[in-house]
Amino acid sequence: MTVNTTAAAVLALFLAAACTAPTPPRTQASTVGATACAHPQGPLGTETATTIDVIEQAYFCILGNYYSGPTLDPRTLLTAGFLALTQELDRDGRDVPDATMPALTGDRKADWAAFATAYRKITDQVPDLRDKLAVATLEAIVAALSDNHARWTHDDARPLDYYDGDGYGLGLQANVSSSQTDGSSPRVALAPLFVTTVLGGAARAAGLHPGDVIEAVNGSAPFVDGKVTPAIAALYPTYPEARPVELRLLRQTTGRRWTVTLKPGLYQRDLAALQVVRSKLLNDDVAYVRMTGFAPDSANRVLKAITRLRTGRTLAGVMLDLRGNGGGSPVEVARLVSAFVHGKVTAYQCTVDGRCAKSSTDDTVELLNLPLVVLVDHGCASACEHFSSAVKDLRIGRLVGTRTAGVISGPAQSYLLANNTVLSFPARHHLGPDREVIDRIGVPPDHYVPLTPQDAAAGRDPALAEALTLLHK
């Protein structure tokens, strides 16, 4: 399910960013296609087929609005798109003799015209593949940006029997996330592979437990020579993928080894656990708040929860659990940071030529004046890393756990394409309060506390225990 969770979180981020980020700096962007695309307004219409016209719109939309649009060589986009087109032809055993790359010059309009002419000529010969080829081409053009906040959202059908709150997949989360397997997060995955959470569905029905070591996925080793293999990706199928997944498991506590076959599907999740902000009192003097995303109003929810837990007692501090926090709105980040420090810059958003806008604290937020410890891990991405880097650089608290995801190129904005699909990418790239790059590098914890399969099996949370110790020092 993580795939879906992550996707949803990232989507939420896009939506939020689309609304809160300033209008893209169109005037300094290329004059070509500056108006090729607009932000979505209201509900999306019904998705229609992707055509060469949609690809054209996306191409000029990227050149006109993307972070590096002003300096981007259009040939990189078109070459990537053309390669994907030929690969898709090959995949279908339908290669076309004159599917050769047209000569390009670097002129945006002329190169598009040459590309479009070749594209039409090729696809006219395989009319039944037209839709598929268009999708492969546009996906490749977006991927050519190599930007973890660039995404084309299309064909996002969901199962008919889906209910709000349902998950899709095997019903488990392992210590290696889906973004580590698909390359979107550069965090190193460490052996062994083991179950961290059983969410429901097939995994629960098969009796899996946290701490169960996964020795093989569909007969393949998850690690070879200490390096993660693509086999792990099968743990996180997305709809409509429904092929059963075979896992060989070891339960270290009993020494039992066995094999289960899990069929991906929809499963119900615990509604309370889905709340983006949840809080409780730990040890009668620590306000523990778990926040799974920087959703609209989430900073206020966190602050309200702390105020409530603080009523009638003296707190030793605040523990903010941001493990698995997929990000969200930079506005919420700024508000939450502002409860701990005023008058500071939380991040910079910079154009490709190095002109930067500041994200600053919102000094109308009342200071809590409480010690802060933040739990982070490789699932803390995007806005979560904006927050974590601000906590670290501004010295308003300590980070406990493992290095963050490194998925924070810049706040994405959404653009509506003519077939009612959405293209998202940043107009600016993100830097930390010290103007350092956070993207891909991530934010290292002040106290490194990884989770072991033994901890997971015993229900121990060593990072939380360490955080509690720090707050009581």
Add this chain to the structure above:
Amino acid sequence: MRQILVIAAGLAVVLAASACSTPAPPRSDAPPVTPTGPATLPAPTGDRPVGTTVLYLTDTSRPDPWNLDIDARELKVTLWYPTEQRDGQRALYMTPKESELLLKGSGIASAPYDTLSKTRTNAVQDAAPAGRKLPLVVLSPGFTKPMSTLTSLAEDLASRGYVVAGIDHTYESYATTLSDGRVAECLACDSDTDPGFGTGTVQGRVADVSFVLDQLPSKWDGSRVIDRSRIAMAGQSIGGAAAPAAMVKDPRIRAGIDMDGTTYARIPKTGFSKPFLFMGTEQHLPGGRDNSWDRDWKLLTGWKRWLVLTGAEHQSFTDSPLMADALAVKPLPATLPAARGAELTRTYVAAFLDQHLKSQRQSLLEKPSSRYPEVKFCPETCGRS
């Protein structure tokens, strides 16, 4: 989501859009409009005068789902019913404070904040109920909306011989005045983008509805006029989603209507045979982005209809479009005129209830009508436009 008059959409889509800080409705190129003065609700179409009263009920068996500091669920229930009293003080549409909170929450500043409180209603405040063995209809409003936003429908049903119990689901609306005068605001709005929010909210509304049905006989003197064997439920948006959910859970509810609400409740896989009416905008055509009606349709095995109103927007089923002039809000282009939306809503809701609670067969529900060409019958004869 924070718009009162704007945005045609199912809840799921609106929830997604609420990630935004309320984009202004598309009216920038319109000439400036000035408020026309308070709105007057359309006259009820039935032959009986209408009375109304408010009841406050407290469920001490469960904590409030939104306000963690309150260990009971306080509800405001507004009743509309036939009366013999034609004259008397017409009921207040909402208080000036409620009007202010609703307009501020909806991002409307084009008219004085107390404007909605001046809306002229048709029901006589606290008139004595008249009649016997009257069917009961529970009404549930959309998210962030006070119950008052369904007054036009409620008054009309009462004039046709129904008792209507409209529930303000506390903290799910921008403004609910409680028994002690406190005004509860929209605490649920803080979490409306959480996954599972719709499912959880609907579960809470089901509990609210069952509690109101439990309490009505003993807590309202007028309840003697009600035939407790004839109960239906209708609602708009998430209030409409609560209707099938409540019916599945509470056997006292015999029939239900969902007006443009994305649904959340699990209907038993074995099927569910009570009469049900889906009535929506073109966002809810079969095969659309929100597939919740397609999903439920397969599981409804009894009498059912799926009507889509051409030109309707999400609020066409509520009083909101009727307030547009008073608020100097320009309606969305190419939408149903406010009065027509109210007429269609009243007509088809009443037809459904007359058929299923009063056993009066309605030809209107059998096929498209030349009098109401906007109403398309789905899924068979309503291709996507």
